[in-house]
Amino acid sequence: MKQKATPLFDALQQFSEMSPISFHVPGHKNGGIFPENAQAYFNSVLKLDMTELPGLDDLHAPQGAIAEAQNLAAEYFGADNTYFLVGGSTAGNLAMILATCSTDEKIIVQRNSHKSIFNGLELSGARPVFITPEFDDSEGRYTAPSSTTLKDALKQHPDAKAVVLTYPDYFGKLFPIKESIELAHEYNIPVLVDEAHGVHFSLDKAFPQSALDLGADVVVHSAHKMAPAMTMGSFLHLRSKLVSKAKIMHYLQLIQSSSPSYPLMASLDIARLFLATMHREEINNILESAAMVKEILKAPDFWDILPANDPLKLTLHMNQGVSAKDAASLFEDQKVFPELVTHNQVLFIHGLAPFENTDYLKKAVKRIKEQLKINPNHATIEVSNLFRGSIQELAVSYQTMQQLETKQVPLNESSGYVAAEAIIPYPPGIPLILKGELVTDEHVIIIGHLIEQGVTIQHRDITNEISVFSR
Ligand SMILES: Cc1ncc(COP(=O)(O)O)c(C=O)c1O
Secondary structure (H helix, E strand, O other), X not given: OHHHXXXXXXXXXXXXXXOOOOOOOOOOOOOOOOOHHHHHHHHHHHOOOOOOOOOOOOOOOOXXXXXXXXXXXXXXXXXXXXXXXXXXXXXXXXXHHHOOOOOOOEEEEEOOOOHHHHHHHHHHOOEEEEEOOOEEOOOOEEOOOOHHHXXXXXXXXXXXXXXXXXXXXXXXXXXXXXXXXHHHHHOOOOEEEXXXXXXXXXXOOOOOOOOOOOOOOXXXXXXXXXXXXXXXXXXXXXXXXXXXXXXXXXXXXXXXXXXXOHHHHHHHHHHHHHHHOOOXXXXXXXXXXXXXXXXXXXXXXXXXXXXXXXXXXXXXXEOOOOOHHHHHXXXXXXXXOOOEEOOOEEXXXXXXXXXXXXXXXXXXXXXXXXHOOOXXXXXOOOOOOOOOOOEEEOOOOHHHHHHOOEEEEEXXXXXXXXXXXXXXXXXXXXXXXXXXXXXXXXXXXXXXXXXXXXXXXXXXXXXXXXXXXXX
8 A cells, every 4th residue: 555655754764774974954963963961852853854865855846755755645635736834734824825816816714714824815915805704602602604604705706816714623613614615616716725623534434524525725734733743744735726736836935944844744754644544443442532531521510511523622611600721720730731721611632542541631630620619700701793794804905004103002992993913812823803903892802801811812022002003
C-alpha cells in the first residue's frame, strides 16, 4: 500500500544516518552546537533539522521527496494538489484569500471566522461582505450562517470572488456545508473552507465528511491540531476548476519561509501515514475511549456535556451560577489542561488514541466536584445579539483605513466609533470587533464582561482602552 510510505521522513533519516559534515545552515550543525542542558530534549530532532541538501528537495519547487510526500497526502485526502504548510492554517488561509481576490473585489465571509481570515482580507484589500452566523440556543453560542443568509448574500453580490466558510467550528460543530457549496457554485464562485479543526474527518465514516469531499474548492487543515503533526504543520488542499493553482503556489511561496522546517514537514508526512493506515478497530477503540472520558467528565450539578458532531470534542457547558473560568482553573490545579475556556464553556479535545489515565482523571473530577462553588450571583452575559443584521460590510474600507488618524478612547466610551484594531479573545481567536467595524453598546458590554472574567484579549497591553479612527 503506497500510503505506508513516508518519502520525506525516509530521505531525512537516510541523510542523517550517513553522519554528514555540515558547512551549511542551520547553525546548530546537526545538533553539534547546542547548549548541553537542552541537548537531551532536542538532539534527535536536530539531527533531522536539515536544509535544502541533495535528495531533500525544496518546498517551493518540489520535485523529489517533498513532491512525493505531498502527492501521497493529496491522494489520501482526495485533493488534486496538497501543499505542506509550515506556518499553520494561518498561512493557508492567507494564501487562499490572496489567490482569489484582490483590492476592492468582493468576498463573502462568515463573520465568526478565525483572525487569520480577517488578516487575509486586510492584506488583499478586498471588500468583505460578512454573513452573520446563527445563534444556537442549545450550544449557547454562534455557530454558522444559514444557507438562506448565504443565498441572500449571493443574490446581492453575485460578483463576489469567493465564499469563505469555517467547518467545523472549534467545538466540532457542523452545518450543512454541501448546500452552501452548491449555492456558491451556481454562481461559479469558489468556496474556500477553513477546516483547521477537521483533518481527522478523512479517517472514517465515524467522523463527519470533509468539505473537500463535499465539493469545496480549497480546504485548509491544521494537521497539528487533531493529528500527530508538529505544531504549525498544516495542509492546503486544492480541488477546483475555479481557483488557480499557479496563484495558490505563488502566494504560498510569498507567505511562507524560504527555510521551512524539515522536522515539521516530515511530521506532516508521518501524520498522513498515521491517518491513512489506521484500522477500523483502532478507530473503534478511540471512539469508545472518547465516550468513556465523556462519562468521567459528567457533573450534572455543575455542567452539561453538549452533544457533538465530532466525537473527539467534549464541551462542558456550565450551569447557571457556575464559572467556566473557575472550573477550568480547578482542572489545571489537578494538572488536567483543557483546550479552551470561554465565558460559559470549557472544551476538552480527545486524542487519536485511547486515553490511558482514566483513574487519575476520575480522581481529579471527584476533587473538582468537591471544590467547585455554585454562586447564584455569578454574572452571566447575553451574547445572542452581538451581530446586527444578517449581511454586513465594514464601516470603512481597508484602503481608507490606511489614510485615517487613530486615537485611543476608553472602552466604555467607544460605542459609535469605528475600531482601528480588532478585539480578539484568545483562544478561540475569533474577533469580537473587527478593524473597520462600528463599535456598538453590545460590544462594549460583552468585552467589559470578558475582561472581568479574565479572558485573554490578544495584542493588548491596556485592557480598558481601544484604538479607534478619529471622527
Ligand atoms: C478555525 C481556525 N482557523 C485557523 C486557525 C489557525 O490555525 P494555525 O494555528 O494552524 O495557524 C485556528 C487556530 O486556532 C482556528 O481555530
